[in-house]
Amino acid sequence: MALAYNWQIGRSMSYWYPENRPKRQFAAVFDINKCIACQTCTLACKTTWTSGKGQEYMLWNNVESKPFGCYPLAWDLNLLQQLGAQQWRGKEYAGRTIFEAAEAGERVLGWRPADLDYAYPNVGEDDCTGRVDRGAALRAPHLNWFFYLARICNHCTYPACLASCPRGSIYKRPEDGIVLVDQSRCRGYRECVKACPYKKVFYNALTGTSEKCIACFPKIEQGLQPQCFVNCIGKIRLAGWLSPPERARADNPLDYLVHIRKVALPLLPQLGLEPNVYYIPPVHAPDEFLSQLFGPGVPAAICTYRKGPDDPDLAGLLGLFGSTDRVVPRWRREDDWVAALDEDGSQIVRVPLKEPVYIREAFDAQHQVTRTNCP
Amino acid sequence: MRRRLKSAVVAVPVAFVLASGCQKAAPPPPLASVVVASCAAIPAAPGDPAWDAVPEYVAVLIAQDLVEPRLLRLSTPEIRVRAVSDGSRMAFRLAWTDDTRDDLPGPAEFVDACAVQMPRVIEATVPAPQMGETGRPVDIVFWNAAWQATVDGRGDSIRDIHPYAAVDHYPFEAASLQPGSAPQQEMATRYAPARAVGNTMAGPRQSPVQDLSAEGPGTLSPVPDGHSTGAGRRTEAGWSVVIVRDLPQALTSQGDSQVAFAVWEGGHEEVGARKMRTAWIPLKLEVKP
Numbered sequence: 284m285a286l287a288y289n290w291q292i293g294r295s296m297s298y299w300y301p302e303n304r305p306k307r308q309f310a311a312v313f314d315i316n317k318c319i320a321c322q323t324c325t326l327a328c329k330t331t332w333t334s335g336k337g338q339e340y341m342l343w344n345n346v347e348s349k350p351f352g353c354y355p356l357a358w359d360l361n362l363l364q365q366l367g368a369q370q371w372r373g374k375e376y377a378g379r380t381i382f383e384a385a386e387a388g389e390r391v392l393g394w395r396p397a398d399l400d401y402a403y404p405n406v407g408e409d410d411c412t413g414r415v416d417r418g419a420a421l422r423a424p425h426l427n428w429f430f431y432l433a434r435i436c437n438h439c440t441y442p443a444c445l446a447s448c449p450r451g452s453i454y455k456r457p458e459d460g461i462v463l464v465d466q467s468r469c470r471g472y473r474e475c476v477k478a479c480p481y482k483k484v485f486y487n488a489l490t491g492t493s494e495k496c497i498a499c500f501p502k503i504e505q506g507l508q509p510q511c512f513v514n515c516i517g518k519i520r521l522a523g524w525l526s527p528p529e530r531a532r533a534d535n536p537l538d539y540l541v542h543i544r545k546v547a548l549p550l551l552p553q554l555g556l557e558p559n560v561y562y563i564p565p566v567h568a569p570d571e572f573l574s575q576l577f578g579p580g581v582p583a584a585i586c587t588y589r590k591g592p593d594d595p596d597l598a599g600l601l602g603l604f605g606s607t608d609r610v611v612p613r614w615r616r617e618d619d620w621v622a623a624l625d626e627d628g629s630q631i632v633r634v635p636l637k638e639p640v641y642i643r644e645a646f647d648a649q650h651q652v653t654r655t656n657c658p
Numbered sequence: 659m660r661r662r663l664k665s666a667v668v669a670v671p672v673a674f675v676l677a678s679g680c681q682k683a684a685p686p687p688p689l690a691s692v693v694v695a696s697c698a699a700i701p702a703a704p705g706d707p708a709w710d711a712v713p714e715y716v717a718v719l720i721a722q723d724l725v726e727p728r729l730l731r732l733s734t735p736e737i738r739v740r741a742v743s744d745g746s747r748m749a750f751r752l753a754w755t756d757d758t759r760d761d762l763p764g765p766a767e768f769v770d771a772c773a774v775q776m777p778r779v780i781e782a783t784v785p786a787p788q789m790g791e792t793g794r795p796v797d798i799v800f801w802n803a804a805w806q807a808t809v810d811g812r813g814d815s816i817r818d819i820h821p822y823a824a825v826d827h828y829p830f831e832a833a834s835l836q837p838g839s840a841p842q843q844e845m846a847t848r849y850a851p852a853r854a855v856g857n858t859m860a861g862p863r864q865s866p867v868q869d870l871s872a873e874g875p876g877t878l879s880p881v882p883d884g885h886s887t888g889a890g891r892r893t894e895a896g897w898s899v900v901i902v903r904d905l906p907q908a909l910t911s912q913g914d915s916q917v918a919f920a921v922w923e924g925g926h927e928e929v930g931a932r933k934m935r936t937a938w939i940p941l942k943l944e945v946k947p
């Protein structure tokens with residue numbers, strides 16, 4: 284074990300390998316408030332990468348309804364229970380990460396989902412089992428709220444999958460931080476399946492190796508955003524490059540949202556992996572629940588986000604989500620316009636701060652027809 | 659113990675033994691080293707009666723507890739080893755007790771397996787028994803029960819693992835693609851990345867064994883031109899597996915070397931580094947050809 288600094292938990296922690304950050308880190312922001320659980324992302328990924336034999340059950344991208352939904356079954360609850368109390372002292376995590384809590388003889392604290400734990404994605408999550416008019420309604424010990432949590436591999440800075448593999452078959456690319464399973468080296472030991480707390484490595488029983496989200500690296504290499512980003516109906520996603528906090532730049536959209544405005548937060552930062560998908564937490568769910576999921580930054584993030592309508596920079600940048608299929612390394616606001624820029628400052632796309640609204644008469648007098656609304 | 663007595667009783671008929679070419683008439687008492695008996699023809703099947711006359715070494719298995727992830731819960735206590743050689747090949751028959759047949763892999767389902775390890779170079783000091791060490795490689799032949807099942811005829815589809823699985827569609831089975839045609843194969847391979855790069859950890863395998871070499875824990879790699887063979891069979895008590903590999907030339911001149919074995923009990927989630935293993939055991943070539 285080595286000591287490595289994890290800014291998400293505000294301290295150094297033990298990790299199997301020394302700190303070794305990539306030249307740049309692929310990262311993403313998902314705005315949970317905009318997700319409609321249409322699962323277009325899930326299918327975009329499925330048809331692109333996991334339509335093969337042995338991949339039937341795999342959802343490299345999945346969307347689950349919180350608080351009750353999970354894929355695989357209880358992926359989060361099982362580990363949180365195993366890990367025990369997770370206390371924060373301000374911005375510093377005072378509990379143990381999954382590397383620090385590893386039992387003797389293990390590299391990481393983890394657990395293995397069984398086949399059937401993957402068998403029912405989304406089943407029953409949002410459904411009422413009876414008729415509402417006959418009294419069938421959810422009675423939970425808390426106020427009724429839910430939100431959709433879209434999940435992919437977090438291409439973690441300290442991947443548990445990578446740390447757990449005794450063969451070194453998993454590697455983090457120095458050029459972009461994308462975490463991959465080397466399909467020629469993997470011998471299907473499934474240590475990574477056990478170790479990844481987000482359960483984003485999957486065993487393929489028909490190839491005998493483990494497979495995972497590849498962040499659509501052939502697209503990333505061409506400057507394009509992954510499939511689940513460009514197909515997102517809710518335009519909740521933006522892919523880019525995240526700097527370490529001390530090198531954050533205001534003109535980098537990811538840095539701006541994560542480090543400067545602190546409106547986008549990591550998923551279960553207390554586990555210690557420094558995951559690189561950041562979530563803008565939902566504004567309507569209780570802080571207690573959200574803080575367990577996204578750490579102590581939740582109340583401030585929600586407060587900032589709520590003020591979005593009066594915050595042209597924040598609102599403008601959020602308007603760039605879903606506006607281009609290109610990865611957006613830089614951005615700039617000019618009055619009522621916001622532009623996505625390439626590394627060299629050239630413009631990728633430009634969108635207005637406020638989309639203009641055109642209202643058409645319902646009846647077209649010239650053609651004597653009633654208009655229908657279609658996009 | 660009862661099993662060993664039983665095999666001693668069964669292994670008597672001298673004519674049988676001679677017919678198979680092995681020179682031993684009856685198994686002697688337990689050995690202090692793995693003795694490679696000379697034979698005219700390698701008995702390739704685990705149930706071949708020729709094995710009955712070959713002396714047996716009972717190797718104590720210990721947990722792999724040196725490198726993480728370690729095996730902390732002991733499982734298979736011992737492995738019974740018989741070995742023969744026809745002068746160019748050598749065969750080991752490994753038998754061990756295992757209550758459960760674990761040959762169906764899954765995210766949390768592991769398969770039974772075993773391996774034979776020998777140092778590549780025979781010298782006075784042997785390399786580290788756990789997978790060798792840098793510059794001092796070990797050669798390993800690995801068998802597993804899932805590969806055996808596919809060699810024995812189990813199909814290569816999700817329904818062979820989950821009989822009631824429902825699949826809507828595979829793009830490479832679209833009506834527009836001629837089954838077996840080059841474009842169809844190309845598309846199928848696209849969705850099987852490990853196969854695309856020649857890593858046959860599963861699938862329709864020709865052999866239940868694989869030749870590997872290693873220079874320390876975590877360095878195991880397939881030997882591209884490996885041609886060891888093997889066959890495993892479920893017995894009343896567990897598994898019986900024959901592994902046939904080349905007889906190292908140095909062994910014919912020097913007469914002895916070292917050998918080590920490993921067993922993975924799938925039902926105990928044993929895989930990779932989580933295994934029961936032996937230390938190095940002296941290996942003696944009984945009759946120099």
Ligand code: SF4
Pocket residue numbers: 435436437438439442443444445462478479480481482483484495556
């Ligand atoms: S989310 Fe899981 S699979 Fe992805 S890099 Fe992190 S530990 Fe590995």
Ligand code: SF4
Pocket residue numbers: 317318319320321322323324325346431433514515516517518519
């Ligand atoms: S495509 Fe976008 S809106 Fe639809 S479920 Fe996925 S993340 Fe949510």
